[in-house]
Amino acid sequence: MSALLELRGITATYGASQALFGVDLTIGEGELVALMGRNGMGKSTTIKVICRLLANQEGSVLFAGQDLTRLPAHRAARLGLGLVPEGRRCFSNLSVWENLYASARPGEWTKDRVYGLFPRLGERADQSAGSLSGGEQQMLAIGRALMTNPRLLILDEATEGLAPVVRQEIWDAIGTLKQSSGLSILVVDKTLSELRQIADHATILERGTSVWHGSIDDLTPELKDKYLGI
Amino acid sequence: MLRETHLNGLLMLALLIVPLAALALNEPFIITLATKVTILALAGVGLNLALGQGGLISFGHAIFFGLGGYSMGILASHAQSFTPLMEVPFLIEGTKLMPVIWIVAIAVSCLAALLVGLLSLRTSGVYFIMVTLAFGQMFYYFAISWPAYGGEDGLVIFVRNEFPGLNTLVPIQFFGLCFAVLCAVLFFVSKLNKSAFGLALSGAHFNAERAETVGIDITRVRLVAFVISAGITGLAGALFADLNRFVSPTMFSWHTSGQIMIFIILGGVARLYGPIAGAAVYIILEHYLGAFSDYWQIYLGLILLFVVLFAQGGLIGGLSKREAAHD
Numbered sequence: 001m002s003a004l005l006e007l008r009g010i011t012a013t014y015g016a017s018q019a020l021f022g023v024d025l026t027i028g029e030g031e032l033v034a035l036m037g038r039n040g041m042g043k044s045t046t047i048k049v050i051c052r053l054l055a056n057q058e059g060s061v062l063f064a065g066q067d068l069t070r071l072p073a074h075r076a077a078r079l080g081l082g083l084v085p086e087g088r089r090c091f092s093n094l095s096v097w098e099n100l101y102a103s104a105r106p107g108e109w110t111k112d113r114v115y116g117l118f119p120r121l122g123e124r125a126d127q128s129a130g131s132l133s134g135g136e137q138q139m140l141a142i143g144r145a146l147m148t149n150p151r152l153l154i155l156d157e158a159t160e161g162l163a164p165v166v167r168q169e170i171w172d173a174i175g176t177l178k179q180s181s182g183l184s185i186l187v188v189d190k191t192l193s194e195l196r197q198i199a200d201h202a203t204i205l206e207r208g209t210s211v212w213h214g215s216i217d218d219l220t221p222e223l224k225d226k227y228l229g230i
Numbered sequence: 231m232l233r234e235t236h237l238n239g240l241l242m243l244a245l246l247i248v249p250l251a252a253l254a255l256n257e258p259f260i261i262t263l264a265t266k267v268t269i270l271a272l273a274g275v276g277l278n279l280a281l282g283q284g285g286l287i288s289f290g291h292a293i294f295f296g297l298g299g300y301s302m303g304i305l306a307s308h309a310q311s312f313t314p315l316m317e318v319p320f321l322i323e324g325t326k327l328m329p330v331i332w333i334v335a336i337a338v339s340c341l342a343a344l345l346v347g348l349l350s351l352r353t354s355g356v357y358f359i360m361v362t363l364a365f366g367q368m369f370y371y372f373a374i375s376w377p378a379y380g381g382e383d384g385l386v387i388f389v390r391n392e393f394p395g396l397n398t399l400v401p402i403q404f405f406g407l408c409f410a411v412l413c414a415v416l417f418f419v420s421k422l423n424k425s426a427f428g429l430a431l432s433g434a435h436f437n438a439e440r441a442e443t444v445g446i447d448i449t450r451v452r453l454v455a456f457v458i459s460a461g462i463t464g465l466a467g468a469l470f471a472d473l474n475r476f477v478s479p480t481m482f483s484w485h486t487s488g489q490i491m492i493f494i495i496l497g498g499v500a501r502l503y504g505p506i507a508g509a510a511v512y513i514i515l516e517h518y519l520g521a522f523s524d525y526w527q528i529y530l531g532l533i534l535l536f537v538v539l540f541a542q543g544g545l546i547g548g549l550s551k552r553e554a555a556h557d
Binding site: 051053072073074075077078081082083085089091092093094098099101102103104105144145147148 | 426429430432433435436437439440441442443444445446447448
């Protein structure tokens with residue numbers, strides 16, 4: 001399996017404080033990888049480096065064989081990075097379909113296909129995004145990322161702060177996406193039980209360093225206690 | 231409560247009916263006032279594209295208003311004195327034809343906006359306001375110190391420029407022309423706002439980082455919006471100069487920038503018809519309160535304060551009780 005995204009030895013700082021001390025991460029074509037770790041271990045910072053919202057100090061970010069390190073965020077996004085950011089952040093001044101239309105780039109994913117995946121969005125197409133429930137906004141954020149027709153979908157804490165029923169809906173949609181579209185997916189989350197069902201591999205971050213990488217099935221209770229326990 | 235679209239319709243109808251009624255009642259000055267509202271509203275529609283849709287608080291739109299005015303002034307003054315604008319390397323003569331003047335005004339404004347925008351869009355927030363203001367002052371002092379075109383005294387154009395098929399010296403005909411231009415621009419901007427470009431612009435206004443991660447080049451989108459916005463304000467400047475048959479550096483002053491901004495804030499930020507309501511209220515106050523006191527702007531200040539504090543979404547938003555979506 002060829003690597004779609006390859007991070008090697010990434011270090012990054014916010015001003016004077018260093019957040020990443022050496023992160024390695026590989027995602028293959030069609031693979032679903034979970035990026036795990038406790039709060040403050042550098043998961044979101046790693047996502048920012050991938051999407052070029054934060055410049056890394058050292059190391060390389062290769063996406064589809066291309067070096068992203070010198071590209072601005074919008075150019076990286078156009079190469080096929082579809083980010084669903086933490087906290088959803090829809091354009092809440094626009095309607096649902098306007099949100100989708102503003103992000104659209106040609107490809108398999110169209111408005112109707114997104115409505116097929118999330119029928120609730122179709123029902124609320126003309127409603128303003130700001131008036132949607134948290135779960136619906138999350139669906140819209142995923143739909144908007146899909147409208148860019150990405151090669152890699154990145155979900156940063158996609159189920160955080162949502163009701164259990166809605167969470168399950170999101171997880172089901174991610175599972176469907178993986179099976180039906182062959183899209184590569186990077187999921188940042190803390191809930192191991194759901195990830196076990198859909199992820200292929202996992203990478204664990206601890207204090208800004210990637211400390212473990214392997215099949216999600218090899219993630220033993222000991223490792224879980226060591227790196228993911230509270 | 232009125233729906234916003236109905237309110238917009240009523241507003242445009244009123245703007246059309248008032249001068250027609252004034253014509254019937256033989257009150258040409260009212261027609262001139264309505265023309266002034268139309269032209270200033272047009273300048274506001276231009277700025278609103280940058281300020282309302284794009285969130286670019288430009289305090290330098292007087293640059294484009296002034297450039298539009300001086301495009302008219304320079305071309306028409308050469309035409310009225312029968313001296314060419316330039317002979318070497320090729321001959322350029324002045325003109326009294328409005329369509330030509332408009333194209334020049336738009337082109338010059340767009341070009342200036344491209345340069346001003348390239349530099350000022352590197353900044354944001356209060357720095358953007360200051361940089362655009364600084365550019366505005368540069369143009370203002372340049373106009374004052376340029377004796378060839380009147381310097382501080384400005385330029386007087388004796389006869390209004392011509393438009394094929396119309397007698398622009400008849401107030402109602404000139405009003406009709408300006409009204410038609412305003413309608414055409416409103417149609418263009420409404421289409422633009424609903425296009426992928428317009429959505430990207432307002433998306434970037436709301437959440438710039440998010441817009442970047444869906445592949446929107448926000449600097450480019452903003453620059454294009456700034457340039458289009460300047461073109462519209464420049465066109466308004468050319469019409470305003472023709473209304474007064476006079477151009478002066480005041481058109482470049484920061485008061486002018488502030489005035490255009492007041493139309494938008496009064497009428498409703500990011501509301502397509504907001505500047506029309508704003509300009510109308512402004513001119514009515516200026517005319518009727520101005521007759522009582524030279525300090526009429528005290529009342530304008532009070533009204534502005536009231537609108538900002540209590541009528542969210544300006545006059546249009548307050549009267550239609552439908553706020554633009556935000557959380």
